[in-house]
Structures are given as C-alpha cells and as structure tokens.
Amino acid sequence: MLVLEAVSYRYAGAERPAIRQVSLTLDKGEVLGVVGPSEAGKTTLCLVASGLAPRAIRGAMDGRVLLDGADTTALPMHEMAARAGICFQHPQTQLSGICGTVFEEIAFGPMNLGLQRDDVVVRTWDALDVLGITALAERDPMQLSGGQMQLVAIGGLLALRPAHLILDEPTAQLDPGGTRLVGECLARLAAGGASILITEQKTDLLERICGRVVVLEKGGIVAAGPTDEVLAAAGLAAMGVAAPSRVRVRRALAGAGFGDGAIMDALH
Numbered sequence: 001m002l003v004l005e006a007v008s009y010r011y012a013g014a015e016r017p018a019i020r021q022v023s024l025t026l027d028k029g030e031v032l033g034v035v036g037p038s039e040a041g042k043t044t045l046c047l048v049a050s051g052l053a054p055r056a057i058r059g060a061m062d063g064r065v066l067l068d069g070a071d072t073t074a075l076p077m078h079e080m081a082a083r084a085g086i087c088f089q090h091p092q093t094q095l096s097g098i099c100g101t102v103f104e105e106i107a108f109g110p111m112n113l114g115l116q117r118d119d120v121v122v123r124t125w126d127a128l129d130v131l132g133i134t135a136l137a138e139r140d141p142m143q144l145s146g147g148q149m150q151l152v153a154i155g156g157l158l159a160l161r162p163a164h165l166i167l168d169e170p171t172a173q174l175d176p177g178g179t180r181l182v183g184e185c186l187a188r189l190a191a192g193g194a195s196i197l198i199t200e201q202k203t204d205l206l207e208r209i210c211g212r213v214v215v216l217e218k219g220g221i222v223a224a225g226p227t228d229e230v231l232a233a234a235g236l237a238a239m240g241v242a243a244p245s246r247v248r249v250r251r252a253l254a255g256a257g258f259g260d261g262a263i264m265d266a267l268h
C-alpha cells in the first residue's frame, strides 16, 4: 500500500509549494489515475510518491509518504528502488545510455540490485515478453523510435518487479497500439497485485485501467472518486483535460437530440 499523508512539496528556491496537502491511498492491486492541467503538480506528485523528491531533487517536504507502512525518508535508496519504480514521460531520460542492447538495458536495474544472474535473465525475458518486444532484445536502445524506447524504459522498470509502480504520462510518445499495449500490461500487473499510480492525458486509457481517479489543480486535489464519475465531470474540459471519447460521443449525441435509450444503443 502507498499512502500520502498531507504531503506538500516546495522545490528549492521556489516561492510556492508545487503540491499542497495531498493525501491519497493506493491499495495493492489498485490503479489510480491522476489528471490535471499543465503545472498542476502531477510530475511532482510522482517524484514525491516514488521517494525521488526530496531525496534526489532538492526541496522541502511536509507530511509523510508511506510504502507498506514504512516512511520513505527512512528507507535506503536500493530498498526504495526495489519497492517503488518510476517511469517518466521522456524515455531518453531514463535509459542508462551505457548499454549496447535492449536486453542489457532491461537487465541493468536488476543487476544493480545485486540479484543472481539467472534471476536477472528470467526477469529480463519476462519483461520483454510481457511488453511484446522480444524482437528488440539485440537492438541498440539509442536507435529505437520514441515509442519503442518508452517500452524499453517500462521494461527496465518491470524487471525490478516493484510492488508499486509510478508512471508519469508513460504513453506520451506512444501511438494507439503502443498505448493499448502499455494499458494491458499495467492492468495485468495490477491483477498480479502491483499498485499503480499513473498520470495521463489520455483519459481513454485511464477509463480502461483505473478504478479511481484524482484531479490535481494548482497543487491540490480538487476531485477524487470512481473513474467514470470523475472523468465525466463537466469542469474537466475547462482544465484542458479531455473527457474519454465514450463520454464525448454521448454528449454529442445528447446535443443532437438523441434520448438516453438511443445513446445506449449507439454505444453498445
């Protein structure tokens, strides 16, 4: 379980906190979506939830982040990395830059955890397999498309087998096929017991995989609840968050004078 208790975070030198009094609970096997306008604090929330801030990113944190009951500020870095994995929007920033092949790149994290060689090999093939990228195993990670690189970055994360996954707009560079693949993979991981925090602009993806969604605005949570309800809320569009296509189609049909019965027929 990942718990944030009234967490505020102010970057070093910043006038205001980037997130304020954020409290949330993420259960085992749960996928929690985070939406909000630009600069709402989504990335900051991910950095704090993963323990990277303030550990590696200078700033001041108030409140507590608990990973399975343990306060993250007290956990050694290697234990944090084994328990909570984070994936960013830009895959270039998370590939090691020193591995000649995709296989080595994905094996890099578990190797650094000091795992047995056989275990590392199994985990690496599993990660390649679950993402459907075994064909890329021998390729140079730096010569892949943005989408392929992101899948490799996610693969590196999966190979660590963390109980908690934190993903900051992981499909930003992926086409619809790649986005679907990542969505299916995350749903499978959650079904296996992982808890997943994901920020996304693609609300269609969130609708498919999240049980709950929270809305961040100006650093604070302004709405939270079941995915369908939160993503259908009227105020989201004004924040620049597009409703899922199902909701938009429904609205368009209702606007064209179709009743609820006709809408349900059209949607199913």
Ligand SMILES: Nc1ncnc2c1ncn2[C@@H]1O[C@H](COP(=O)(O)OP(=O)(O)OP(=O)(O)O)[C@@H](O)[C@H]1O
Residues within 6 Å of the ligand: 011, 012, 014, 018, 036, 037, 038, 039, 040, 041, 042, 043, 044, 045
């Ligand atoms: N390293 C930093 N130092 C100081 N301020 C920062 C830093 N990183 C982000 N901020 C500020 O913190 C606030 C929240 O930024 P954050 O990146 O968390 O927002 P976001 O919701 O992820 O935005 P986007 O949708 O554009 O990715 C912004 O006002 C931003 O300018």
Ligand SMILES: [Mg+2]
Residues within 6 Å of the ligand: 042, 043, 044, 168
């Ligand atoms: Mg961001």
